[in-house]
Amino acid sequence: MSGKTVLIVDDEPAIREMIVVALEMADYECIEAADALEAHALIVDRQPDIVLLDWMLPGTSGIELARRLKKEDTTADIPIIMLTAKVEEDNKIRGLEIGADDYITKPFSPRELVARLKAVLRRATPPGIDNPIEVDGLILDPSSHRVTANDASLNVGPTEYRLLQFFMTHQERVYTRSQLLDQVWGGNVYVEERTVDVHIRRLRKALGERHDYLIQTVRGAGYRFSTQPA
Amino acid sequence: MSGKTVLIVDDEPAIREMIVVALEMADYECIEAADALEAHALIVDRQPDIVLLDWMLPGTSGIELARRLKKEDTTADIPIIMLTAKVEEDNKIRGLEIGADDYITKPFSPRELVARLKAVLRRATPPGIDNPIEVDGLILDPSSHRVTANDASLNVGPTEYRLLQFFMTHQERVYTRSQLLDQVWGGNVYVEERTVDVHIRRLRKALGERHDYLIQTVRGAGYRFSTQPA
DNA sequence: CCTGAGTGTTACAACTGTGTGACAGCTTTT
C-alpha cells in the first residue's frame, strides 16, 4: 500500500526489532543501522523516505548525524523523527531546531509511532524535484525554480525562494527564527536572528497583497505559513 | 465516569464472562466476539475504544486480526491488548506481542487486567506537548501555536496561550494563584498574585461566551479548568 | 441589611517584539 522505506537507527537490537515489527505490520519497508556511520551510508545508498533516529548513539550522537543530513543537499529533504529516552525539554527543542521533523519519547507504543510517522510523511512533501506546490493560486515550481501567481511570475530572490519553499512544504506549523536559520540558511552559519525578519518582509513584499497573508507572525514564537487567515 | 467501550475477543465464553464482570465493575462498557470475523464486524460497527484480543482463535488467528486492524486507517488507531496463553521468550514473538499495545499472559487477575487497560488507554491519548488538545470544540494546537473554535482562530496572547495550555493539560483540578505563577510564569519571577486574575479575565474574554465556562473560579482557592459547568 | 474578604473589570504606562527603510559590502551580470 504505502511501500515507504524507513531507516531505523538505534544501537539496541531489541528496540530496532520492536520497531521493525510494528512498522512491517503497517506495511513499511524497514532497513536498520546500529550507529551513525552505518546510518549515513545507508541513507546515501538507499535513500529512505524517512529516518527514525535515536538520540543517544555510540560515537557520533544522533543529533550530530541529523545536523549533517540536513546540511547535505541530497539528504536534507529526508524527514527525521528523533527518539529520545527521557523527557528532556532541552533535547526536544534542540532536536527540532536542528531539523528533526518530530520527536517521540521512549517508551512509546507502536501505534503512536506509526501515527507520528504517517503524520510526518503526509506533511513532508517528497524532495519534489518537479512537484509544484500550489496554495490559493500561488504556485511554486521547483523544476523551473519559479514562483507564480495568476499566471504572472513573481520576482523572488534566492533566499526568499528557499524560505518560501520551506514554508510551503511545512505548512501550518510555527518555526522559530532559529529553526528557520537552520532549515533555510543551513545549520552552521552565523547570522543574526533578526535577519529572518527582514527576509520575511522581503518575501511578503514579493508575494504582494494577494498572498502575503500566508506568511503569519506568531508573536513570541516565530513565523507560520498557513492558508487560514491567522 | 469513563464509559469507554471495550471489545473482548475470545472463543471461550467463560473467560469472556469473567472479563466482562471485571470490566463492568470498573465502569467499562463491554461488547463480545467469539471469532475474528465477528470481531472485525463489531469493530467497524461499534468503534470500541480498545480491543482485548485472544492470541489463539479458531480460524483466523488473533495476530492476523491485529495485523489487519493496524493496516486499515479507520481502525489503526484503536489500541489492542493481546491475551496470550503461554509465556514466550522468543524475541520475535515478543516483538509481535509488543506490536500490539500491550499483552497479558493468562492466567491474570481482574485487577491486573483493569490496570493494564487503564494504562494503555491513558497512553492512547498522550497529553503530549505537541498533540492538539480538544475540549468541547475548543482546540489548542501546539505545533501551529493556535487556538481554534468552530474553525475560527481565536486571538490569544502569549501568556494567555501558556495559561490555556497548562489548564488543558491539567484539567479538573484547582490551582492556586501561586501555583499558576510557578507553572505558567516560571518559578522565579516576582509578580503580584492578582496579576493572575487579570490574565484569567483576558483568557476568558478570548475564549468567548461559548467556552469561557471552562475556566472556573473556586472562591478562596484559585482556578480550575473543567468541562463540567461548575 | 450590613460588612469585609475575595474576585471581576477597566485603564494605563512601561516594556517588548516586530515592521520597515536605508545602507554598505559582496557577488554576478553586462
Place this chain on the structure above:
DNA sequence: AAAAGCTGTCACACAGTTGTAACACTCAGG
C-alpha cells in the same frame, strides 16, 4: 570596469503585551 542584484545589519517607528493599581461587584456570615 561598471552596473545590477543580493545579503546581512542597523536604527527607528510602531503595535502588541504586561503588570499594577483603582474601582466595581459578588458572596458568605452575622
